[in-house]
Amino acid sequence: MKTNAEVIIIGGGIIGCATAYYLAKRGAEVIVLECSDNIGNGGSSRNGGGVRQSGRDVRELPLVMYGIKHLWPGLSEELGVDCEYRQEGNLRLGKNEKHAQILQKLADNARKAGLDVRMIDGDEVRSINPYLSDEVTVASWCPTDGHANPLTTTLGYYKAARNLGVSFITGERVTALRTVGGRIRQVITEDTVYEGESVLVAAGLDSRPILDSVGIDIPMTKSLLECLVTEAEPQMFGQMLGTADADFYGHQTKHGSFVFGGSSGLERYNKDNGTPVTSSKTAPCICRGIIKYFPDLAKAKIVRTWAGFMDASSDGVPSIGKVDEIPGLYVACAFHGHGFGIAPGAAHQLAQLITTGSTDVDLQDLRYDRYKAVN
Ligand SMILES: Cc1cc2nc3c(=O)[nH]c(=O)nc-3n(C[C@H](O)[C@H](O)[C@H](O)COP(=O)(O)OP(=O)(O)OC[C@H]3O[C@@H](n4cnc5c(N)ncnc54)[C@H](O)[C@@H]3O)c2cc1C
Known part of the structure; x- marks a missing residue:
């Protein structure tokens, strides 16, 4: 060897x-x-x-913007696999004034760093993604963000x-x-x-x-994150979604399933035997959050949940x-x-x-x- x-x-x-x-x-x-x-x-x-630039700390922006400009678009061809990269933008959604302020600050900082991201109102949100509920009144919109298959x-x-x-x-x-x-x-x-x-x-x-x-x-320290995937649905939209409060994020995959990550707030109390496992409470909590933004998914069936640890820096x-x-x-x-x-x-x-x-x-x-x- x-x-x-x-x-x-x-x-x-x-x-x-x-x-x-x-x-x-x-x-x-x-x-x-x-x-x-x-x-x-x-x-x-x-x-x-998620392959996004918006919503990041500005210190990370030059590196992620470099990758999205020079590497992600040709990656499937270069590696000889389908990375399922789709660059159809990121909507970071808000429902109230507090959300609007969070999103505005992130967008202002990112624009200063050279990113094309802007604030849009609820009507423009629904012109980009007609499936989003009337509760969404504001969003940041970054057209060069996207998603891929990890x-x-x-x-x-x-x-x-x-x-x-x-x-x-x-x-x-x-x-x-x-x-x-x-x-x-x-x-x-x-x-x-x-x-x-x-x-x-x-x-x-x-x-x-x-x-x-x-x-x-x-x-740095260990922090649990959880995801879920639905049954395949008819193709609805190509954007990556997130929220001002970061309570859920997700996208529709190439074969139709929706993959969502989210937080139930219960992660710290999960049974922890050293392996990343989901709590039985998490999927219902995440789904309740998602349905408020995205009512058409109310009947979608969850087929699998999973968890992973992130290496959280201070x-x-x-x-x-x-x-x-x-x-x-x-x-x-x-x-x-x-x-x-x-x-x-x-x-x-x-x-x-x-x-x-x-x-x-x-x-x-x-x-x-x-x-x-x-x-
Ligand atoms: C549920 C979840 C959702 C997420 N969603 C997103 C998202 O939408 N978009 C996004 O950009 N990021 C997301 N992330 C974060 C992203 O997955 C990670 O930041 C990224 O995968 C880190 O890659 P890595 O190679 O640094 O770490 P890892 O993938 O953790 O790889 C580290 C490797 O090191 C190995 N290793 C550990 N110790 C040793 C040792 N002593 N000797 C040898 N090998 C060792 C491990 O086994 C592991 O394979 C998410 C993370 C989780 C958990």
């Missing part, structure tokens, strides 16, 4: 798989170590498929990376990192020591204990880039609940950073050491 490579990536989620792919395209020799038996078994195959996209990157010679080793849990002569060098698993000139830690929430082994701490924004104290070490974690849409842009820029030392998009605002004490 190969234990040496130019770059060792820890984590076989979309960030690890996509970075491996873009590195291999640049000619780098890469090993990806994944602790579970399956690629994409973390958030990457469990998410709601499973096919993550596996697409995995297969394309393998075709370029990347080695994926599953069932291999990384326990620690080790430096040699002040540089990162070794990646330790239960049975093996891997060696690389560069190491990227992209292990979601578990990035924290792995980085801790070389004295780097990124403040300020809601990921850590992406090189670790100055330890040459050769890179991080990409704490993507919060929105790491799928930004993944191609983040991975593309990481591959450029690791191979050339520079990036087209400035990653300064996403540095791992930006965190300040809150008190």
